[in-house]
Amino acid sequence: MRSNASIVVACVALLVLCAAIVPSSDPVKLKYPDSWPVPKYNFAANPLTAEGIALGRKLFYDPILSADSIVSCSSCHLSFTAFTHVDHAVSHGVGDSIGTRNSLALMNLAWSKSFMWDGAANHLDMQALAPINHPDEMGESTAHVVAKLQRNATYPFLFEKVFGDAMITGERLLKALSQFELMLISANSKYDRVMQKTDAFTEQEAKGYALFKANCSTCHQEPLFTTGEFANNGLPIDSVFNDFGRMLITNDPADSLKFKIPTLRNVEFSFPYMHDGRFKNLRNVLDHYAEGIQHSPTLAPELQNGILLTKNERTDIVAFLLTLSDREFCFNPNFAYPRE
Amino acid sequence: MKWFPLALFMVLGVLNATAQSLRFKPVLEEDDLQLNKDHVLADGRSLTIETFKFFVGHTTLFNSGNIVLHDSTYHLIDATDPESLNVLLTTTEKLKFDSISFTLGVDSITSVFGAFGGDLDPTNGMYWTWNSGYINFKMEGTSPVCNTTKNAFNFHLGGYMAPYRSAQVVGLHVAPKSEVTIRLDISKFLAEVDLAKDHTIMSPSARAVELTAILARSFHIVK
Numbered sequence: 001m002r003s004n005a006s007i008v009v010a011c012v013a014l015l016v017l018c019a020a021i022v023p024s025s026d027p028v029k030l031k032y033p034d035s036w037p038v039p040k041y042n043f044a045a046n047p048l049t050a051e052g053i054a055l056g057r058k059l060f061y062d063p064i065l066s067a068d069s070i071v072s073c074s075s076c077h078l079s080f081t082a083f084t085h086v087d088h089a090v091s092h093g094v095g096d097s098i099g100t101r102n103s104l105a106l107m108n109l110a111w112s113k114s115f116m117w118d119g120a121a122n123h124l125d126m127q128a129l130a131p132i133n134h135p136d137e138m139g140e141s142t143a144h145v146v147a148k149l150q151r152n153a154t155y156p157f158l159f160e161k162v163f164g165d166a167m168i169t170g171e172r173l174l175k176a177l178s179q180f181e182l183m184l185i186s187a188n189s190k191y192d193r194v195m196q197k198t199d200a201f202t203e204q205e206a207k208g209y210a211l212f213k214a215n216c217s218t219c220h221q222e223p224l225f226t227t228g229e230f231a232n233n234g235l236p237i238d239s240v241f242n243d244f245g246r247m248l249i250t251n252d253p254a255d256s257l258k259f260k261i262p263t264l265r266n267v268e269f270s271f272p273y274m275h276d277g278r279f280k281n282l283r284n285v286l287d288h289y290a291e292g293i294q295h296s297p298t299l300a301p302e303l304q305n306g307i308l309l310t311k312n313e314r315t316d317i318v319a320f321l322l323t324l325s326d327r328e329f330c331f332n333p334n335f336a337y338p339r340e
Numbered sequence: 341m342k343w344f345p346l347a348l349f350m351v352l353g354v355l356n357a358t359a360q361s362l363r364f365k366p367v368l369e370e371d372d373l374q375l376n377k378d379h380v381l382a383d384g385r386s387l388t389i390e391t392f393k394f395f396v397g398h399t400t401l402f403n404s405g406n407i408v409l410h411d412s413t414y415h416l417i418d419a420t421d422p423e424s425l426n427v428l429l430t431t432t433e434k435l436k437f438d439s440i441s442f443t444l445g446v447d448s449i450t451s452v453f454g455a456f457g458g459d460l461d462p463t464n465g466m467y468w469t470w471n472s473g474y475i476n477f478k479m480e481g482t483s484p485v486c487n488t489t490k491n492a493f494n495f496h497l498g499g500y501m502a503p504y505r506s507a508q509v510v511g512l513h514v515a516p517k518s519e520v521t522i523r524l525d526i527s528k529f530l531a532e533v534d535l536a537k538d539h540t541i542m543s544p545s546a547r548a549v550e551l552t553a554i555l556a557r558s559f560h561i562v563k
Contacts, residue, residue: 045454122472125455129462133469143463170464171457178454249471250501251545 025162026050030110033187035195036223039110041124041182046175048182051161054338056180058158059173061337064148065132067139068094073131073177076103079335082266082326083107083184089277093137100241102277104262105270107186107329113228117259117275118246124181125174142170149173186265186329187223194323195223201323207313208320215307216317219261219300225324230258231300234293238276245275256298268325282321286314360409360429361519362399362440364417365562366392369527375419381527385535387483387493389526392419393466394477394555395446395459399429401437408435414446416459416466437516444556445476445507451500473500473544476507477555479526486539493535497552499544506549508556521562528558 028048030039046052059065063072076091077083083106085091091103101117115121121130131137132145149155149168156166163172191209193199201209212220221227230246237243237257246255259275273279279288289307293299309317329335366373369382373392380386397414400407411429418424446460451473455462466475477497486493499506514520532554541548 042454120471122452123454126462126467126472129467129469129472142469143465146463169457170462171455171460174455174462251504 041110052179056176082269084270094139097136099136186326189326190323204319208316225264232257232298236294362427363521364425389481391480399442402439403437441511446474448500493539496542497548504544506552
């Protein structure tokens with residue numbers, strides 16, 4: 001018993017010592033609507049601080065993460081377009097190499113269970129490893145990025161402010177990036193204001209919302225407008241990419257042609273649509289669900305008969321979808337390129 | 341945080357801690373593994389191993405079936421770093437134990453927890469970037485029997501999701517000593533692998549699970 005007691009005393013002493021040597025930084029609490037579910041991200045393992053968020057933001061916009069020092073995270077995730085790469089069906093990276101998928105819009109990531117179109121990343125912290133190391137994206141190695149940051153004139157100082165010493169590691173790089181990305185919360189669209197009863201839908205938007213709830217919301221569930229699951233939404237397979245989606249990760253034929261159900265928030269800005277960017281506008285997307293569903297063994301049960309929508313109803317749904325645009329989010333100066 | 345090791349040392353010093361050492365010793369038949377050196381197996385196949393790394397975690401010492409020490413951390417064993425082969429478990433007293441267990445690889449809970457530093461840092465070349473998950477065991481090298489580019493073989497064994505969970509629990513009986521040496525006989529693994537056909541695994545799969553299970557059976561206590 002005596003040795004147990006001395007262990008407790010020693011542990012307390014150690015904790016006090018640790019608390020004394022970790023520099024104080026400004027804790028930040030994530031702000032989001034009360035009606036939203038509890039975030040999935042474990043903030044206890046990566047507590048948000050003003051310094052951590054600022055470091056993550058600098059890293060997000062810094063092409064030092066890429067092999068040619070040209071490509072940064074923001075090359076494919078532009079703040080003004082809801083953090084995605086518009087006008088490109090699939091995204092491109094170092095040396096103008098072209099990838100196989102359309103970059104996803106980044107928002108409300110604290111609620112995501114998995115990341116990327118096929119759920120390849122199981123945690124927000126681990127997601128950045130994919131683009132950094134992909135030869136068609138940033139073409140780097142994580143260890144080399146860490147070495148470049150360590151040699152840099154500014155970064156060791158910034159990491160010290162966040163983590164207590166100037167040592168840069170893969171873990172710290174990833175956690176800092178997560179801190180900035182976690183701040184990207186879009187919750188101030190017209191839809192949100194209507195839900196808070198401070199604004200009202202037009203007649204057409206209201207009709208569109210009713211149609212949306214009846215036909216789309218099983219997968220695009222409010223308030224995040226996704227369940228975070230994977231589904232085969234009946235797209236004919238592209239014979240160039242031959243992309244089987246989630247099955248490439250799980251090796252399970254039941255996951256063939258399934259892709260992440262994306263959020264529809266800010267969908268106005270995140271064109272083109274689908275994992276390969278095959279649809280240029282929202283009208284094309286609704287036409288697909290109404291007329292273009294291709295049957296295959298893994299097709300979502302909700303889409304077995306397509307979605308019966310008249311042309312006018314499709315127009316109404318598009319009108320509703322435009323109420324999910326959050327201009328304050330897209331033009332938030334705290335999310336834009338950090339000018340020093 | 342740079343004071344952390346020092347602080348730990350001071351506190352443990354107060355407690356008069358002793359260390360229980362588990363020394364891992366990768367061998368090919370009777371020879372110690374030497375990287376980048378050609379080795380001819382008893383069956384006549386020759387090979388050169390260039391990379392040899394694996395994770396050991398949840399090391400537990402038992403006495404008559406009761407846990408006497410559990411270390412929940414992970415250690416990266418890397419043949420290029422002799423110090424890494426010696427896993428030190430800190431204890432406050434001299435322990436009596438008759439068996440040990442550890443996981444070969446990283447468990448599912450740790451695999452979905454996010455970023456870690458130290459031995460689990462993703463810069464150690466033991467984390468997949470295209471598909472989240474640790475590489476539990478990595479062996480790279482060349483053999484003339486491999487009909488591949490530059491005769492290379494690459495065993496990157498990992499996977500944390502059902503049905504391809506590859507981490508394995510290894511249990512071994514042991515006579516208590518302050519230093520326990522655990523031999524990993526790579527030739528036992530190679531005896532069950534036809535390098536001519538089975539030379540490249542770099543993603544989670546049923547075969548990765550099978551091969552990790554073979555490795556788990558290739559650990560032995562040096563008497």
